[in-house]
Amino acid sequence: MEQYIIRGGNPLVGEVEISGAKNAALGILAAAIMTDDTVLIENLPDVRDINVLLEAMESIGVKVERITKHAVLMNSANVGEVSVDYEYIKKIRASYYLIGALLGKYKRAEVPLPGGCNIGSRPIDLHIKGFKALGAKVSIRKGFIIAEAEHLKGSHIYLDTVSVGATINIMMAAAMAEGRTIIENCAREPHVVDVANFLNSMGANIKGAGTDVIRIRGVQRLHKTEYSIIPDQIEAGTFMFAAAATKGDVMVKHVIPKHLEATTAKLLEIGCEVEEFDDAVRVVASKRLRSTNVKTLPYPGYPTDMQPQIGVTLALAAGTSIVTESIFENRFKYMDELARMGAVVRVEGNTAIITGVDKLSGARVSAPDLRAGAALVIAGLAAEGETVVDDIVYIQRGYEEFEEKLRSLGAEIERVNSDRAAQKFRLKLG
Numbered sequence: 001m002e003q004y005i006i007r008g009g010n011p012l013v014g015e016v017e018i019s020g021a022k023n024a025a026l027g028i029l030a031a032a033i034m035t036d037d038t039v040l041i042e043n044l045p046d047v048r049d050i051n052v053l054l055e056a057m058e059s060i061g062v063k064v065e066r067i068t069k070h071a072v073l074m075n076s077a078n079v080g081e082v083s084v085d086y087e088y089i090k091k092i093r094a095s096y097y098l099i100g101a102l103l104g105k106y107k108r109a110e111v112p113l114p115g116g117c118n119i120g121s122r123p124i125d126l127h128i129k130g131f132k133a134l135g136a137k138v139s140i141r142k143g144f145i146i147a148e149a150e151h152l153k154g155s156h157i158y159l160d161t162v163s164v165g166a167t168i169n170i171m172m173a174a175a176m177a178e179g180r181t182i183i184e185n186c187a188r189e190p191h192v193v194d195v196a197n198f199l200n201s202m203g204a205n206i207k208g209a210g211t212d213v214i215r216i217r218g219v220q221r222l223h224k225t226e227y228s229i230i231p232d233q234i235e236a237g238t239f240m241f242a243a244a245a246t247k248g249d250v251m252v253k254h255v256i257p258k259h260l261e262a263t264t265a266k267l268l269e270i271g272c273e274v275e276e277f278d279d280a281v282r283v284v285a286s287k288r289l290r291s292t293n294v295k296t297l298p299y300p301g302y303p304t305d306m307q308p309q310i311g312v313t314l315a316l317a318a319g320t321s322i323v324t325e326s327i328f329e330n331r332f333k334y335m336d337e338l339a340r341m342g343a344v345v346r347v348e349g350n351t352a353i354i355t356g357v358d359k360l361s362g363a364r365v366s367a368p369d370l371r372a373g374a375a376l377v378i379a380g381l382a383a384e385g386e387t388v389v390d391d392i393v394y395i396q397r398g399y400e401e402f403e404e405k406l407r408s409l410g411a412e413i414e415r416v417n418s419d420r421a422a423q424k425f426r427l428k429l430g
């Protein structure tokens with residue numbers, strides 16, 4: 001089983017380039033099915049979730065041609081199947097975006113129900129509510145969601161909870177429904193806007209993405225397009241906190257600073273210097289960080305996907321911090337691992353109380369999920385001594401060349417899959 005071996009203590013210094021946004025790309029790839037023309041998508045991140053979704057799409061007849069590591073040509077004229085195999089949804093929940101895309105275009109979709117995952121139960125009742133409001137019959141049989149409709153008719157849909165997935169999925173189905181759809185209480189994340197912009201570049205008529213009301217006029221067909229995915233604000237924020245936790249000086253390039261406002265605000269609050277450029281941000285942390293309080297909220301609030309990263313950073317800040325996770329019910333599992341590195345943390349329900357310590361000491365820890373895994377790597381980079389992170393397959397789902405990018409900033413980190421390789425790394429470090 002692959003692991004990261006880290007020797008902590010080096011401040012991260014230098015420049016790092018951010019890849020395309022995984023969570024925008026997942027919706028955009030699914031939406032590309034909705035035209036029979038060829039679509040070119042660029043700035044795709046080369047990460048496991050994207051590659052698995054592309055395999056799932058090929059399995060139902062989408063022609064996928066990799067132009068480069070970060071660009072694909074896709075054509076869905078010969079999609080013969082609207083049933084996606086369970087093995088794909090087991091690997092990646094976001095295959096459920098195929099329901100909205102297939103239902104919108106073919107008026108039928110059969111996709112396995114996504115299971116829960118490590119951060120919470122993650123129901124999709126709001127997705128189903130939206131499909132039904134558009135006139136689809138939705139049933140669950142043998143673990144599959146089967147959505148079908150004679151034709152889809154625009155509707156006025158109110159989302160009880162702000163949901164990124166439901167907003168994107170319903171927006172896709174409504175893009176080819178008859179008439180007007182209004183979706184209220186929408187998610188406003190940059191990746192929701194990116195999917196809307198992509199659909200509009202194919203001839204859809206979607207207005208208001210990025211606000212809490214999206215208005216859609218359905219169209220008969222969608223046409224070819226060439227599109228480049230926005231930068232990944234969560235990858236960017238992860239490197240920003242890695243700079244903060246290791247008292248480094250890092251220029252994070254290929255970002256949209258506007259998307260990072262909540263992260264930047266927190267870094268300034270805990271005593272970092274943050275300088276914004278057109279498509280880069282520079283984070284410098286020269287002195288001991290200060291404690292703060294943070295509550296995760298839908299965008300533009302502080303992102304839940306950045307909660308573990310600030311959590312591990314606050315473990316080293318002077319004073320006591322309170323972190324409240326308001327989106328998912330089980331996103332503090334990494335705190336037990338952090339405590340094994342010497343952090344003083346207490347989790348009570350959806351709140352973590354963190355009392356900063358002068359230093360963390362390296363230990364063997366295991367990644368409980370994608371973002372918590374990345375956060376434990378940050379903790380290892382800041383700790384004294386050696387940290388081994390197990391189950392790094394979670395991290396590879398959403399971070400392209402994670403260890404290479406960290407090494408280019410001076411981190412002493414290696415991906416190994418045997419004790420021998422681990423020993424070799426230790427000898428190399430001396």
Ligand code: EPZ
Nearest residue numbers: 023094122123124125126127161162163164165305327328
């Ligand atoms: C997306 O998940 C992201 N994943 C998550 O990122 C991110 O944490 C989350 O949005 C919140 O920003 C992708 O985009 C692929 P939600 P999603 O629907 O769409 C509840 C990562 O690290 N809810 O916005 O599944 C849900 O339980 C991943 O890249 C319902 O109750 O999140 C949660 O409490 C982790 N019913 C809240 O809404 C529904 O039908 C927000 O979930 C749907 C959601």
